[in-house]
Amino acid sequence: MGQSSSERSTLMTDFLRQSGGVAVIDGGLATELERHGADLNDPLWSAKCLLTSPQLIRAVHLDYLEAGADIIISASYQATIQGFESKGFSTEEGEALLKKSVEIACEARDTYYDRCQEGAHDGNNDGRVLKHRPILVAASVGSYGAYLADGSEYT
Template sequence: MGPIEARMSDFLGEHGGVAVIDGGLATELERHGADLNDPLWSAKCLLTSPHLIRTVHLDYLEAGADIIITASYQATIQGFEVKGFSQDESENLLRKCVEIAREARDIYYSRSCESASDYTGDGRILKHRSIMVAASVGSYGAYLADGSEYSGCYGDAMDMEFLKTFHRRRVKVLADSGPDLIAFETVPNKLEAQAFVQLLEEEDINIPAWLSFNSKDGVNVVSGDSLSECVAIAESCKKIVAVGINCTPPRFIRDLILSIKKVTDKPILIYPNSGESYDADRKEWVVSSFFSKR
């Protein structure tokens, strides 16, 4: 086991083999009053209300989350430039995503130290539980804000070099901003998974990463690509230390886990949605026909 793989192994070991990932960021931001009707989605709050992002991170830490995911899922250099920001300003906004999450962790630790329950009888402070900050990298479809991360259909953008060029600088900036790992999330097709793995190998990135796919049939990823083939891509890369499923109806999760376990021994991560489907035209989640019939 290499040093990058050992980081995740040690982290999970401290948590008894199981770590808790936080929950939906955008849902909680909206609960706090944020208006996310924007192509930047939750990343809009970086511009308008960064304190809300910090508040949601803290809420999840206080609820017991061991891993908090940054507000960078839909934050891209290209997306910020469309809003009129320069490349330098856009990169600083990416760094800010990680900075806010790290600040939330520091605040949580500080509050823990002030609690009498965190002291031993001789006045020594008990060791904090380990908390990881995961820098989120959404798919190209998330940038398009047209729902294509739930189909994997990118049209003319279905090209390896195009995807690597699109993601390269963003991944490097986030990796250099001080997170504990990179979370490649809602990956809808095999090609983009390959692009992410190649970027990890080509760039000087020395922190762990995970790959998380989504499925709408409980068998394949949303593009129709084989889940087993996608997981095999993760299995081939030592810098990928976990692989799993996100933004997928709960009813599919058990079978998907069993499929993943046939291909890899890496830790499996699961963070499903609540069962709705995304309506790209209405820009909202709607109850699927499966649930409406029950």
């Protein structure tokens, strides 16, 4: 059974309190994926990497966590069941890929927590040790209107 809106509000309030009243959200996932060599010239945009290079998505999420992000967003902004179906996937496979986008972000969070326990340093060579802190994974739900049109934003 789901949580009431007051329970969800309390969870978010607690998260923000534990985060010092402010939470940092990750940056442009697609931009970082392209910087790491991903070809996103596809109607699925960054969700294409769910099919071709999930390890790259995980690495970018981890980069953002090591840079201090408190919230990481799944690689599902332009992902839709219809979009996956147009690529030849079944409805069930499309649903599994959407779920996979969240699982990959959770795996990155778990890897970050493992590295914290190991006393690992961030990737900036500045000697800063990674700090265990509350981290949220948010599922990205993009513009279904963009799918229904030509895949572009509203311009």
